[in-house]
Amino acid sequence: MEAVYKAISDPNRRAVLDLLMLGDQTVSELLGHFNFSQPALSKHLRVLREAGLVTARSDGRSRRYALKPERLRTVAEWVRHYERFWNERLDGLGALLDEETKP
Amino acid sequence: MEAVYKAISDPNRRAVLDLLMLGDQTVSELLGHFNFSQPALSKHLRVLREAGLVTARSDGRSRRYALKPERLRTVAEWVRHYERFWNERLDGLGALLDEETKP
DNA sequence: GAAATATATAACCAATCAGTTATATGTCAA
């Protein structure tokens, strides 16, 4: 619940999620896209796993990671509450025009 | 751009934003809702300001904070990319059914 | 102008973070 926000606060972890949108990937495949070490990626993956954002299954001697986006829905719903603020009241001007044209 | 995700990764800062949805508030008013110190809140507000999520204007001897949600749109758009994953392919079963009933 | 009020900043601290290198674990191939 809370861990999700921490998990997506790191740009590299968001990049991992973005990559997994293209389909399941092994650690090696993912690693190809970054220039930090393999243990660093392993730690990011653990954070994502513990936040419930990805799943892993062993496949031969490699592990295949998959997106598990349900928890992102929480985030989607939280930000959705703010939608009306960038629709209505487009920073004063919009509100003013709305007022003017109300009746 | 990037600071926004860090800013909303803290539950107290998300709470501040939620409070500001109800309308502009002074620091004292906001402080009433938390049980940490005034400087702690001041620091959270600074993070939110620097992330571009709130604005502040001096009003007498107090400061009135207001929501400035445009940057949250970035987040909304990022998570929106994942929407299709919790619609289509409802974890295997849905995909299977889709396959079955394809034609 | 002195005291009170509202907020921000400084200096500090313990905990967490994101990376590193070295090592352990498990699986495949020869």
Next chain:
DNA sequence: TTGACATATAACTGATTGGTTATATATTTC
């Protein structure tokens, strides 16, 4: 069964975080 490969974990490190107390700054009130 030995060696190579793929991944995870351990132990360490410097930077960042979220809080604290003490202090500075600005505004109002008396």
